[in-house]
Amino acid sequence: MTASPATDQRFERLRAEFPGTKDGPYLDVSARCLLYSGARKAIDDYLDHNGMGTIDKAAMFAAVEKTRGLYAKLIGATADEIAFTRNVTDAIATIAAALPWKAGENVVLCESIEHPANIFPWHGVAKRTGITIKSVSGKDGHIPVDAIVAAIDGGTRVVAVSSVSFAPGFRLPLAELGAACRERGVLLVVDGAQSVGVLDIDVKAMKIDALATSSQKYLMGLYGLGFLYVREDLAETLDPVFLSRFSVDLGDQHEGSAGDTSSYELCKGARRFDVGNYNYPATVAVGASLQLLIDLGLKNVEAYVCGLTREFADRLLDLGLPVYGGRTNLAGSPIVTVGKMLSTDHDAKGDREMMELHDFLKAKGVRLGVRRGLLRFSFHLYNNRADIDFVVDLVRQWQKTRAQAAD
Ligand SMILES: Cc1ncc(COP(=O)(O)O)c(C=O)c1O
Incomplete structure (x- = not known):
């Protein structure tokens, strides 16, 4: 099930009730939420x-x-x-x-x-x-x-x-x-x-x-x-x-x-x-x-958020990033993780390439997490497609800089 355009607009309007959305993509609700104005x-x-x-x-x-x-x-x-x-x-x-x-x-x-x-x-x-x-x-x-x-x-x-x-x-x-x-x-x-x-x-x-x-x-x-x-x-x-x-x-x-x-x-x-x-x-x-x-209805929230995570995962995969689980494993989750190896250690930061990407995104204002060696992007009802575009553009920039450095 995907959210209808009217539902999308309703969620878009709600962003104003989450002041933290103004500071760039907040993709770390799996750690803690952005506080709602109410x-x-x-x-x-x-x-x-x-x-x-x-x-x-x-x-x-x-x-x-x-x-x-x-x-x-x-x-x-x-x-x-x-x-x-x-x-x-x-x-x-x-x-x-x-x-x-x-x-x-x-x-x-x-x-x-x-x-x-x-x-x-x-x-x-x-x-x-x-x-x-x-x-x-x-x-x-x-x-x-x-x-x-x-x-x-x-x-x-x-x-x-x-x-x-x-x-x-x-x-x-x-x-x-x-x-x-x-x-x-x-x-x-x-x-x-x-x-x-x-x-x-x-x-x-x-x-x-x-x-x-x-x-x-x-x-x-x-x-x-x-x-x-x-x-x-x-x-x-x-x-x-x-x-x-x-x-x-x-x-x-x-x-x-x-x-x-x-x-x-x-x-x-x-x-x-x-x-x-x-x-x-x-x-x-x-x-x-x-x-x-x-008031929003959890079915609508789920459809909206999981629509975003699916799109996000697809676009990262299209850029060649190792989305954990690939295209098929992501059914209906608010979380997308990126990295090759699931470590056993809660805060593992062993994958240098992924940590480099993490630091780059963080320096550009993306709030995300790292768990078990994977970059963790978690979405909620205040996220939108502009957040996805923002991160995807940054990933492209990062890839370009790395490719130039390798030449
Ligand atoms: C799956 C899961 N269970 C539990 C917790 C936290 O447990 P507690 O609320 O007891 O600190 C977390 C994250 O903090 C979690 O991701």
Whole structure:
């Protein structure tokens, strides 16, 4: 699906709401977003109240519930299925630690492709409970769904994957994996850091049991706030590791009262995983961005952004650049990576030619990343074709200068 010309114009007009677009192509949302003016205004309002001593706690709680509801709507869940976390790691660790493990059970994942956020929490649980980690090998930069499914055995309780990897940025066929896991009675836990907010992730349609994300990337919010979705009937069976006053249904009592501790009831669904006061400024910021994403429609955002990445990858390939995965591997991802080798080291900078190109682009005002030895270009709804033209022209200039130097 590609975006219609009318949709393209709508996105074009939106650029004015992202002041950072004025300084050249911003292609690094996979690290952190450009802040949306609506989010900025929400934070400023919060800080004004904080500065003047007029923060209204009831209004803050209402804002928390509004953001919870908006996030739920974005991913096709209900508000009771959403908990607030600090980041992705916190969300994954929360669900991992709450599952009632039995020694001998296992978790299947692909360590060579996953971000450490989706690796260490499982090892932490393994150390404490005697479960094992079954790590399958990555295949040409992909998390191989067939190998993941083949690794599932009678002891597998969880399959943990990222929907789009941080490098090389390939997208996993989640619905296919979700169906295979559900058929086998295995829980699918997804790291959505590089997909939620840009791809049309629907937790019910994709049969996802738990989804972890943070808000500073495609959700266009701040560091220090994330979300955990847990399917409600699963969450209802779980005890939070950190039992807090916000895990417990206090009815009409003040949040500061413990009530009758001999007979407390856990909150509905994933709400039981909330822990103490919230990151209010980050909550109102991401609330504004969530409203924007919902108004635009994730299907439109996905079509627009993936249309840009496809065009970008094609044009770089036409110039002879080693787009990782070539033309066929890029289906529907907001990330394009360039380089010959996927290194094992997160910040590897071993490919001198690519690092030269990186430095050249950066010096000319392109904001991009380097991950695992690859140049990483990540797109969001504020990018446009002019950004692509700008980078493609610079690549041509760089190639010309190198060719002249080699003569
Ligand atoms: C796939 C993926 N997962 C997780 C994270 C970050 O995890 P956390 O929010 O816990 O810092 C990142 C990037 O920062 C990522 O790319």
